[in-house]
Amino acid sequence: xxxxxxxxxxxxxxxxxxxxxxxxxxxxxxxxxxxxxxxxxxxxxxxxxxxxxxxxxxxxxxxxxxxxxxxxxxxxxxxxxxxxxxxxxxxxxxxxxxxxxxxxxxxxxxxxxxxxxxxxxxxxxxxxxxxxxxxxxxxxxxxxxxxxxxxxxxxxxxxxxxxxxxxxxxxxxxxxxxxxxxxxxxxxxxxxxxxxxxxxxxxxxxxxxxxxxxxxxxxxxxxxxxxxxxxxxxxxxxxxxxxxxxxxxxxxxxxxxxxxxxxxxxxxxxxxxxxxxxxxxxxxxxxxxxxxxxxxxxxxxxxxxxxxxxxxxxxxxxxxxxxxxxxxxxxxxxxxxxxxxxxxxxxxxxxxxxxxxxxxxxxxxxxxxxxxxxxxxxxxxxxxxxxxxxxxxxxxxxxxxxxxxxxxxxxxxxxxxxxxxxxxxxxxxxxxxxxxxxxxxxxxxxxxxxxxxxxxxxxxxxxxxxxxxxxxxxxxxxxxxxxxxxxxxxxxxxxxxxxxxxxxxxxxxxxxxxxxxxxxxxxxxxxxxxxxxxxxxxxxxxxxxxxxxxxxxxxxxxxxxxxxxxxxxxxxxxxxxxxxxxxxx
Numbered sequence: 001x002x003x004x005x006x007x008x009x010x011x012x013x014x015x016x017x018x019x020x021x022x023x024x025x026x027x028x029x030x031x032x033x034x035x036x037x038x039x040x041x042x043x044x045x046x047x048x049x050x051x052x053x054x055x056x057x058x059x060x061x062x063x064x065x066x067x068x069x070x071x072x073x074x075x076x077x078x079x080x081x082x083x084x085x086x087x088x089x090x091x092x093x094x095x096x097x098x099x100x101x102x103x104x105x106x107x108x109x110x111x112x113x114x115x116x117x118x119x120x121x122x123x124x125x126x127x128x129x130x131x132x133x134x135x136x137x138x139x140x141x142x143x144x145x146x147x148x149x150x151x152x153x154x155x156x157x158x159x160x161x162x163x164x165x166x167x168x169x170x171x172x173x174x175x176x177x178x179x180x181x182x183x184x185x186x187x188x189x190x191x192x193x194x195x196x197x198x199x200x201x202x203x204x205x206x207x208x209x210x211x212x213x214x215x216x217x218x219x220x221x222x223x224x225x226x227x228x229x230x231x232x233x234x235x236x237x238x239x240x241x242x243x244x245x246x247x248x249x250x251x252x253x254x255x256x257x258x259x260x261x262x263x264x265x266x267x268x269x270x271x272x273x274x275x276x277x278x279x280x281x282x283x284x285x286x287x288x289x290x291x292x293x294x295x296x297x298x299x300x301x302x303x304x305x306x307x308x309x310x311x312x313x314x315x316x317x318x319x320x321x322x323x324x325x326x327x328x329x330x331x332x333x334x335x336x337x338x339x340x341x342x343x344x345x346x347x348x349x350x351x352x353x354x355x356x357x358x359x360x361x362x363x364x365x366x367x368x369x370x371x372x373x374x375x376x377x378x379x380x381x382x383x384x385x386x387x388x389x390x391x392x393x394x395x396x397x398x399x400x401x402x403x404x405x406x407x408x409x410x411x412x413x414x415x416x417x418x419x420x421x422x423x424x425x426x427x428x429x430x431x432x433x434x435x436x437x438x439x440x441x442x443x444x445x446x447x448x449x450x451x452x453x454x455x456x457x458x459x460x461x462x463x464x465x466x467x468x469x470x471x472x473x474x475x476x477x478x479x480x481x482x483x484x485x486x487x488x489x490x491x492x493x494x495x496x497x498x499x500x501x502x503x504x505x506x507x508x509x510x511x512x513x514x515x516x517x518x519x520x521x522x523x524x525x526x527x528x529x530x531x532x533x534x535x536x537x538x539x540x541x542x543x544x545x546x547x548x549x550x551x552x553x554x555x556x557x558x559x560x561x562x563x564x565x566x567x568x569x570x571x572x573x574x575x576x577x578x579x580x581x582x583x584x585x
Contacts, residue, residue, distance in 0.1 A: 007063050017057060025045050109269055209306055318574070323341075459471045
């Protein structure tokens with residue numbers, strides 16, 4: 001019998017999960033990978049194995065469907081140990097909440113196919129001597145489990161309370177409240193922290209996604225940590241599936257009152273146990289330092305930020321800086337660097353996890369603090385555009401639109417050509433509406449002049465001083481059915497910035513609602529860029545339109561663009577900007 005799993009990611013944890021389930025049912029399997037499909041052949045224990053798959057195979061954003069297949073390709077796959085950056089599987093969570101377990105309330109619980117394994121890696125290859133757990137000898141029970149537990153067979157990071165990593169609870173003065181080194185003490189720490197929250201205090205916890213401060217009363221810059229959904233949230237089935245997938249992405253949700261919140265499900269042992277002790281549907285968190293209590297541990301782990309997921313009708317993708325999507329394999333022999341991520345020897349991961357990097361040349365996309373005899377600089381927008389082509393296997397003529405702090409249009413037939421960009425921001429101040437705006441809103445105008453990002457310049461006009469994500473959220477909070485028309489046009493072969501900003505100023509002078517204007521900016525740009533793309537698409541007789549760049553993750557913009565250009569393709573498993581350049585190099 002052959003099962004085909006459609007799985008759109010070059011990570012290995014899902015495949016390792018299938019292998020563990022096969023081991024648990026003593027089912028010999030052979031598998032082959034023809035991306036994005038995993039073919040699994042087996043002839044024994046058919047009922048037992050398929051029932052176990054139904055019971056133990058967790059939900060992943062990248063897992064689309066499973067089908068019975070007549071026969072699989074002949075190529076044989078192999079599981080290589082590459083660590084994961086995901087939430088805990090149901091087995092491990094159940095174990096942590098079982099008072100009779102050796103891992104009761106032990107936040108470092110994980111198995112071969114779950115958990116933030118990459119955070120504990122020192123360098124490749126992924127073996128215990130190369131991890132932070134090298135300094136902790138497994139107890140006798142763990143050593144036996146390495147042989148007998150199919151979900152932890154030869155697991156490099158096996159640990160339990162008997163051979164534990166201690167955690168500590170301190171107050172705001174740095175004085176130790178409790179040190180957990182025994183079974184009962186781990187639960188006591190989380191119970192004390194949860195009770196402090198109920199008393200109106202704030203608790204800062206070192207999690208695998210970084211230090212987070214938790215509390216019960218919302219403020220304007222809070223994120224939402226969801227333990228379980230209730231009637232306060234209007235969540236579509238696709239959103240719910242993503243929210244509680246093993247990847248636990250951070251995503252925008254709508255409350256029953258119409259408010260837009262950025263939410264995430266419990267993502268590791270610390271957040272899972274903290275919410276179990278709190279016994280609440282949700283709480284709030286941010287990244288500020290001031291708190292009443294602190295839960296910490298001494299291991300210098302590597303933090304991986306949350307994957308940031310965007311859903312719009314039948315489209316979905318990841319926003320930039322979705323660090324927990326990595327590490328992953330990349331079919332490339334090149335070496336390239338962007339920020340904290342490196343592509344080397346076919347793996348993309350944080351730079352510090354590569355012990356030695358020997359390469360003839362290295363590609364960068366921005367100024368990087370490195371020294372090498374052969375540094376190749378590649379255009380970021382071009383590489384991101386190329387990444388979408390590679391993800392979809394597109395070889396036909398294609399039009400590309402990159403929308404971030406700059407806008408570029410590409411066309412690829414045999415080679416990629418940049419055919420248009422918005423150009424340098426040029427603004428004509430000698431207009432009546434501009435003079436009126438400057439006189440009425442001098443502080444806004446000063447902020448507008450200082451800002452260099454063309455979208456954030458528009459935000460300054462309406463009096464908004466936050467970053468793009470905050471401005472994006474402001475536009476999402478508009479509850480109307482449509483916006484007003486912002487002037488978007490091309491003048492003398494470049495974007496007419498003067499008309500664009502003057503148009504926004506005119507609506508501000510007319511006392512239009514800031515949420516309406518923010519929404520309209522994105523909606524109008526969606527219409528304008530899609531119309532330009534479709535025009536080039538028809539003129540060149542292209543087969544596809546590709547859309548990429550950080551700023552496409554706005555519902556008003558994306559809805560308008562894809563309505564006018566339904567043939568649009570976006571990234572699948574890679575973020576829509578930055579890190580995806582490593583695939584497109």
